[in-house]
Amino acid sequence: MEDIDAMFSDLLGEMDLLTQSLEQGTVPSEPLPTIKKELNFSIGFTDLNESLHELEDNDLDALMADLVADLNATEEKLAAEIQGLDKPSLPPPDLPAKGPGALPAPSGSSPSPRNSTGSSTVTPPPASATSPLPPPPPQTTKPTKEEMEAQAKADKIKLALEKLKEAKVKKLVVKVLMNDGSSKTLMVDERQTVREVLDNLFEKTHCDCNVDWSLCETNHELQLERTFEDHENLVEPLLAWTRDSENKVLFQERKAKFEVFKNPQNFYLWKKDKKTLKDMKDKDKEILIKENFSGTSIIVPDLEGVLYLKEDSKKSWKQRLFQLRASGIYYVPKGKTKSSRDLVCFVQFDNVNVYFGKDVRNRYKAPTDFCFVLKHPQIQKESQYIKYLCCDDAWTLNLWMTGIRIAKYGALLYENFKTAEKKAASSSSWTNRSTPSSSSSSTPSPTIKAKAPSQANGHAPKLQPGPVPQDFGDLPPPPLDDFLPPPPPDPALPPQPPSLLSKPAAPQRHPPDSFPLPPLGLDSLPPPPPPPPLSDSESPPDFLPPPPPNAGFGSLPPPPAPVDSLPPPPPPAAFKGVSQSLPPPPPDPHFLPPPPPDPVFTGAGAPPPPPPPPPPAPAAATPRAAGRPAGSVKKMPPAPPKRTTPTLQGGGGGGGGDFMSELMLAMRKRTDQ
């Protein structure tokens, strides 16, 4: 029990520090320097500082916008939690001294200072920043002191445990290359799917959101390329990259990604003549999709043909008759029939991904340019375990690569497509409604900020309500008066947050929750994009095999991807949703500070997940190789010295502060210029 107390006091200390930095940050007039002094961040990922070195200034801007959004949301959540926690007494408004020494008493006494955090951040007018929260209504029944203490302690423990969990979430800063050569930098948390990252990018890029937009990874060393599937978590494959890799993440339209759902006949009836395929009626396409993707079982296209196989560790290629089956790729041994029982298994798909191989003619004396590669995602360098296969033409290559994806991912692919389609439909209807002139630039930045936390953020920290960095410099600052209705006394603190703390709350699954309500008085601006019709709750029944009879049989084979990505602990979104649905809509904190005239960074964030009791080895400060080529994607491998495997330790309390100060430094450098 003492452990817990100690741990919890750690947490509280952390929170206090954050509160302070926050307090300072709220004073809008004196932004940077103060904040810098007060910095005490800790973020649950490592090596961010390293990657930050390589960020260019504009990246920093964008990243900062994300971070701030993150912080805002978590801030609110924290406020809510605290509100729920501190039933017994109202803390004094003044803050304890900063620094690790000034921890509140571990148990029994209520963790006072954090209340002011809540009030200061959510109360709109800057003037009130330092004023304490109005006291909560006096309790009608006074519980005995013991009960209160016990209750408070239990709550604290729960809170602490949750923080621990959240602190373990890994995050990466990812630089995504756009089609036009520019790039966007995003913070991606390990629970985010590629779909979520794409949605994020849609908001940042004003592209048409069609279903072909994809994230791709390129492997420079092996000259490979792969389109991520929408259901995949982005962080995991990126963690496999070596630390000095020149691999990239691209944001591109890839026709091949969902081609099978647009023209299924080309894959399932590929033997038919071209004209029949071209003239295929929509109704027949639908039937094909239904047959192959909506039944109990996913049917893999019936593929068979001669391919060239690169011989192990040689530069020679030999021809073999290959066959694709749901269970893997097989080949027909010499002198045997094509009957199933004679087939020899070449590869099964559990542990390999399919890549497009570039430049194979030069590199490996390949017979054609149409090469697909099968390898374990972790393999990043030349190895005998990489399998190269060449097709005669581009179309055959497409057939095989798509067929392999169907065999590997099955129903998930179709779900991805349907989700992408809905997204595309909803965003196109939105753009149609909005005036063409302003639509692109006016994607309101609040949307991004509000959305990001729901996805990216697992921390419960603090925010800095300093001026909001504007990603969209050309967007005129929204007229403040319009947004700020007379501040409700305590808008962001719903009366009963404790319930939100309990684990089973429906958490992050509804991104729409996190869209702010369109601010009042914004009629002239296009509204934020309508929330994408959420798929994970409604679509699965359509293409999943019938659900098992009762809850006892929990493990359906292919769980829909989105569900997978749901993190267990209830994240901030839940609270946010509640607060926003309260009438009158509380002014979103994001809008509060008047945006600075020019898009210069003035604010700073202070996210602080309390470090878990045993902080992992401080991953910070591994000096980076100096002459490293400026890879476009920042890979943040773990820094531990003994590194057999690229594990990313979660919860790097130690490294986080460094990251943030790096960030601050970088930004200051920039403002100084």
Add this chain to the structure above:
Amino acid sequence: MAVWDLSVTVEDLGSDAPPVTISVTSDLHVGGVIVKLVEKTQIKRDWSDHALWWDQKQRWLLRTAWTLEKYGIHADARLVFIPQHKPLKLGLPNGITVRLRACFSNPVFQTVMGICRMLNIRHPEELSLLRPVEEKKKKKDKDLTKEIYDLTEVPLSSVSRPCLYNGMPAHFADSEKMEVIYKMLSVTQPPPAPEVITKQYRPASVVDKAHINGRWLDSSRSLMQQGIQENDRLWLRFKYYSFYDLDPKYDMVRLTQIYEQARWAILLEDIDCTEEEMMLFGALQYHISKVSQSEPQNLSSNAAMDDLDSALQCLEVKMEGESSSATDLLENMTAPELNDYLKIFRPKRLTLKGYKQYWFKFQDTSISYFKSKEESIGEPIQQINLKGCEVAPDVNMAAQKFLIRLLIPAPEGMNEVYLRCENEQQYAQWMAGCRLASKGKSLADSSFQSEIQSIRSFLAMQKTNSGSSAAASDESINTHSLVSPRYHKKYKPKQLTPRILDAYQNVAQLSLTDALMRFLQIWQALPDFGLSYVVVRFKGSRKDEVLGIAPNRLIRIDLGVGDVVKTWRYNNMKQWNVNWDIRQVAIEFEGNVNIAFSCVTADCKIVHEFIGGYIFMSTRSREKSDTLNEELFHKLTGGHEAL
């Protein structure tokens, strides 16, 4: 009107009894004949199920309002007065025979509906009856020992509207005997002895496979009309491989029987699969038989019970979340570890070094090792993360060899590492840990203990198998029971065990229903799934070819090449006709594609029914799923009977 004598044989009077003669006029309707007949016999009993069968014309006189004249019956007609429902021995997909009363007077389609209602199988349109393959009667006593489950006592009236009781249709809840029958229907059978598989007929070619399809009964005519006698043996099988709305909640019998049919199709190589697939099927069969033995029959199809169950479960989870003390939670968060001395070997290195012993620590998803236990506080010599790695067993119980082969991905490629354990116990734990870690699960995962258990039971299997292959106790299964005879020859049971175990690790955590569903999914994903073959002769062709009929298409297989030469999909089909005189099927597809063929191994009515049946299956939809559109089915499959 003239009065004449009609003689009717009343079966219930005994086979030797002379026909009963009654005086009738031609305008007497059939109902009147029956009344007279019953009066004459002077037997007091329930005659309601009885009807008149016209022997010469092989037809039932079921329309009681029709007059004798209308039926064309004269004094020379030999009529028989018999019950419409008679006992039938029905071979189920699981190989078990039940005796039940089936309708001999309605079209087989309706007879099957009745049978399915009694057996609690939804969507009877997917099933039909076929004449069994004659068994070679080498051992006559064998037939006698075969247990027949008797369902003839079930009153037909109670079956017509089944209501559920204890998750079973009421007629199964009547007595213990009936409950046993329901269990037989809804629980998978244990794996058959290898000899049983070997002894059964296995089709050797597509043509062999085609012959079975000549045996389907005509669904538009009655059993009686097709020469089926009381107590004859018939098989009940899924005929259309298009399983609509398969819902384990309501379909336990159906699901079980589909699984059994699929399992036998694979064991008897009725459908081809690769060796890898066979091993996976074997692993699933092993798992299913294990789980269905251990899992109590809580598979009640009672919806209310299910809701209650899940509600309780929810509650439980909640309580857990709320009530368990934080210390518990914290304890749960500190992951368990394994610590032990093991031997490691890296075959990739070209050194001649053998296994070296180190102190190993298994934590989360990684293995680290140290020089000795004492040094385990410091830095490990190496740490290996097993996430995404391949794990293969290399075990020989007789030689006491317990090896875990790991193939560990790294940026440079895959590293091979062998871990050698001392004994069974150690092996089971570390192997289980490796398996979980390879899937990214830590030792804290709830499946850790069951994984250990399943590894041990597989080891036990090898133990008995290595002794004598025949000594299969209840505990272990001869792995030859899980694969087709081809692999009996190829592998000894103990060679098969590790291969099946290998496949087993991917399915070991499935619940019974999920495992059944997985089995069916893999089966349905086989390239040849759903094909029913018929040998045909295409118009203008001189050689026999094979027509494959699938749920969505027809394929033409050239027997010489053994390959699919043409595919036609039903959704391109404009119409199909049967010329009943020359017994030829003609089909027209879009784009002026016309084909015509005569059928060699099956009557063209069977082919016609298959095509029409599949088209009927594709018209089923959720909105109208509850009522079976019998009329449409008859229209699509009836042929000239339907006209």
